[in-house]
């Protein structure tokens with residue numbers, strides 16, 4: 001334990017194995033992964049948004065969702081991070097890439113592993129496709145990973161892919177361009193200035209009083 005000035009810093013270690021009930025609705029999603037190698041999305045009856053992973057109620061308008069749509073299993077990397085340390089719960093040795101993937105036909109993103117591409121070559125905007133595991137158990141890892149899909153046509157609305165390496169540069173440029181306004185020096189009123197101001201004020205009062213007479 002280390003003692004700081006105001007608070008204690010206590011080192012700890014936490015590992016919590018847990019199970020959760022997927023529910024009858026979301027269980028359909030896992031069955032499709034395991035038995036059909038299909039990624040389903042669920043569509044809100046009111047706002048028509050498609051969500052992956054599925055949810056029983058729309059996160060936007062709270063409507064009850066019951067409709068399933070089959071998605072092609074292709075998508076686009078929206079963002080990603082490179083994990084460079086080992087954890088017992090990670091399915092692969094580091095470095096591994098975790099990406100937020102916007103599946104074609106979906107309005108939400110799915111977080112999953114990205115494989116088949118060196119971490120330094122992953123790009124935002126990159127087209128990817130789902131690769132299913134040989135042995136599937138009705139879990140999210142039934143999708144082994146997402147791999148680059150050169151053959152998956154780019155959508156019209158795709159912006160030019162941004163390479164992670166160069167991300168910091170535009171920020172630096174912006175910082176350089178936007179100059180902080182120079183801090184105004186506090187104006188110190190000298191005794192002489194104060195006196196002059198007081199005299200002016202007195203003159204004004206005198207003038208006014210003369211007019212009113």
Ligand SMILES: [Zn+2]
Nearest residue numbers: 044047058061
């Ligand atoms: Zn909705």
